[in-house]
Amino acid sequence: MNEQAETTDEWIYDQVFSAVLEQRLIPGAKLKESELCEVFDVSRTIIRRILLRLSLDKVVELRPNKGAVIATPAxxxxxxxxxxxxxxxxxxxxxxxxxxxxxxxxxxxxxxxxxxxxxxxxxxxxxxxxxxxxxxxxxxxxxxxxxxxxxxxxxxxxxxxxxxxxxxxxxxxxxxxxxxxxxxxxxxxxxxxxxxxxxxxxxxxxEMKLDAPPGNNDLKSVFAEVIEARATA
Amino acid sequence: MNEQAETTDEWIYDQVFSAVLEQRLIPGAKLKESELCEVFDVSRTIIRRILLRLSLDKVVELRPNKGAVIATPAxxxxxxxxxxxxxxxxxxxxxxxxxxxxxxxxxxxxxxxxxxxxxxxxxxxxxxxxxxxxxxxxxxxxxxxxxxxxxxxxxxxxxxxxxxxxxxxxxxxxxxxxxxxxxxxxxxxxxxxxxxxxxxxxxxxxEMKLDAPPGNNDLKSVFAEVIEARATA
DNA sequence: ATTATAATTATTGTTAACAATTTATAATAT
DNA sequence: ATATTATAAATTGTTAACAATAATTATAAT
The missing domain is CATH 1.20.120.530 (GntR ligand-binding domain-like)
Structure with a gap:
């Protein structure tokens, strides 16, 4: 195939995107800019650009002033x-x-x-x-x-x-x-x-149960059943 | 409707996007960063972010080191x-x-x-x-x-x-x-x-002729017929 | 005159410092 | 002790200076 020299941007984007595909990054995971900078050894400008792209893919959620997290689709x-x-x-x-x-x-x-x-x-x-x-x-x-x-x-x-x-x-x-x-x-x-x-x-x-449960790594919902059982005992 | 306070980013994005929809910006038009900065009175960071978004919409083409132009779909x-x-x-x-x-x-x-x-x-x-x-x-x-x-x-x-x-x-x-x-x-x-x-x-x-003609504001194709007529005369 | 080359200017790309906001920690009062 | 406020640290957002690249103009040679 066309051994197209991949740009740094593209490579980092692919790495994060692949991590999502492989569920190594799961919904709610924080994407701290400074950490990504260290991991990929680039400046914050690059990372912020990639986070914007991922947010337009609806794979990342950009919360103003509060940083980026992996998206949690409802x-x-x-x-x-x-x-x-x-x-x-x-x-x-x-x-x-x-x-x-x-x-x-x-x-x-x-x-x-x-x-x-x-x-x-x-x-x-x-x-x-x-x-x-x-x-x-x-x-x-x-x-x-x-x-x-x-x-x-x-x-x-x-x-x-x-x-x-x-x-x-x-x-x-x-x-x-x-x-x-x-x-x-x-x-x-x-x-x-x-x-x-x-x-x-x-x-x-x-294969998915799209009814009641909103998220699964939310502590309240994780322990909801046991707490309820104990309260009624 | 929901009088949602629009962010500056969103507003500028919409302005450029609308200009494309209304064909006030046509394919090939140069989008010089400094000009856009003056027009909307914001820094280059903002403009570059918006240009990136528009390029992902395939409405703008980002040519590395050569600036942004309105896209020319083949x-x-x-x-x-x-x-x-x-x-x-x-x-x-x-x-x-x-x-x-x-x-x-x-x-x-x-x-x-x-x-x-x-x-x-x-x-x-x-x-x-x-x-x-x-x-x-x-x-x-x-x-x-x-x-x-x-x-x-x-x-x-x-x-x-x-x-x-x-x-x-x-x-x-x-x-x-x-x-x-x-x-x-x-x-x-x-x-x-x-x-x-x-x-x-x-x-x-x-209503479109998608055959031979690649673009229309390209001088060569604009004058192709007259030149040809003169040559054979 | 025309092409080729070199210097200049303009434009884009990146980095780093600064400002604003949020989060975490410590101090105080109930 | 718990809750509340004040302080400090960390994180995000923006701006402005700097570096690299491309476009333009000026100069020189054929």
Whole structure:
């Protein structure tokens, strides 16, 4: 591929963005400017520029005078995120089937292969990131940059949503959804592919409980049950 | 409405963004930092932050060490912009019909009314801006922020596309497309509404000649025909 | 006269100091 | 002891000086 010399800005941005995708940075995590400066050995100007970009991606929240934190999407936000993903990811399938070249199929299969390796290795971070990468790369097959860019943001936001609302005790389970989708796209079977994607996204959203619980690392809600039990005893 | 005290940043951003929507700033226009500083009476930090935001909207191009200019979308970009708009604007219609409240209908009708006034007054800038506002506000009815935000960007980019590729001699013509769409959405007639929108967007894209001509304020292409005629004479 | 080169000016990019705000700590009073 | 206020430290926001790059003008050579 085009060994494009990445700028410092881009590299640092990618590092933080990847950390979000891999859930090494979870909602609510503080992003202190001075710390980021030390970690990446750059001035505050650079860091502030990157934090602004991440905030426009809705991956970081910029609280005036109070610093940046990893965003905590509300339940309603998550519903909209998934509704948007359905619209985009199902909507691009016709074009994806139309344009899918051998290089595309190869790239997608490579991602799925690495994803499965990660799952079998117990590399949760890698698995999450590669699953997201798959969806973004698939959108790339449809040759529409604005759509792909929005999906890139939505996938990152989905990682945050997962960290907040994923049903407890849910482990990484290998499934063939991604492989099946690659095959359908390669074969140009748009109808089948849309069905697969619809099911796949529904499954992902179903794994989350978007009802009452607002956050999970909030102490009040974490201990709410025990306190209540003790009070009524 | 919520008389939300707008920050300085937001205000300046809106001013530049509006100028693009109204084609008072056209593709290629230089945005010199020092000039913007004088105009808005703020420091360069503020201006640079706003230019970064506009560049992420793909409305401004940031050329390293060479300053910012209003973006010049290529023909292929414009195709993707319109493809994305079709996907989004048709895709949200079901939800728009589902959620459309009286306040929504009212807001939409108000925009259309002002748009027609602008057309009859010969206020081209206003007409273009309000047409765009209509599409963004309609997306708002579907209650999906990520989609609406992308559409906001795409509408601004469409203004640039129009400035570059609009068929010459094309004047503002009143048509009832927008009114019809409001009525269909209000009545909850999703199928009809999708047809109307499909036609409306097709019409808009058809008004542009996305073939050979790359730009229009490029001297070479401007004088290409006369030079050629003289050479063969 | 025209091109090439060098010096100058203007513009963008970065750094570091300063100001304003918030958070943490210490002192005081109830 | 607990709550409240005052003080100090830390953090964010802004400004202005400095450095690096690009554009312009002036000079010299063909």
């Amino acid at each position: 339940a309603e936000d998550v519903r909209q995120i998934f509704a948007a993903r359905r619209l985009l990811e199902i909507g691009i399938i016709d074009d994806a089937c139309k344009f899918c070249a051998v290089a595309d199929t190869q790239a997608l299969k490579d991602i799925v292969a690495r994803e499965n390796t990660a799952i079998q290795t117990g590399d949760r971070s890698g698995a999450i990131r590669l699953a997201g990468e798959f969806h973004v790369r698939l959108a790339g097959v449809a040759r529409n940059k604005p759509i792909q860019e929005l999906l890139r943001q939505l996938v990152a936001q989905s990682s945050l949503a997962l960290a907040l609302y994923e049903a407890p005790g849910h482990l990484l389970c290998v499934d063939d959804d991604h492989i099946d989708i690659v095959d359908a796209v390669t074969a140009g079977e748009a109808v089948k592919c849309r069905d697969l994607m619809t099911n796949h996204l529904a499954k992902a959203e179903a | 023909a292929e970009d414009v195709r993707q912009i319109f493809a994305a708009r079709r996907l989004l604007e048709i895709g949200i219609i079901d939800d728009a019909c589902k959620f459309c409240a009286v306040a929504d209908t009212q807001a939409l009708k108000d925009i259309v009314a002002r748009e027609n006034t602008a057309i009859q007054t010969g206020d081209r800038s206003g007409a273009i801006r309000l047409a765009g506002e209509f599409h963004v506000r309609l997306a708002g009815v579907a209650r999906n922020k990520p989609i609406q935000e992308l559409l906001r960007q795409l509408v601004a980019q469409s203004s640039l596309a129009l400035a570059l590729y609009e068929a010459p001699g094309h004047l503002l013509c009143v048509d009832d497309d927008h009114i019809d769409i409001v009525d269909a959405v209000t009545a909850g007639e999703a199928v009809k509404c999708r047809d109307l929108m499909t036609n409306h967007l097709a019409k808009a894209e058809a």
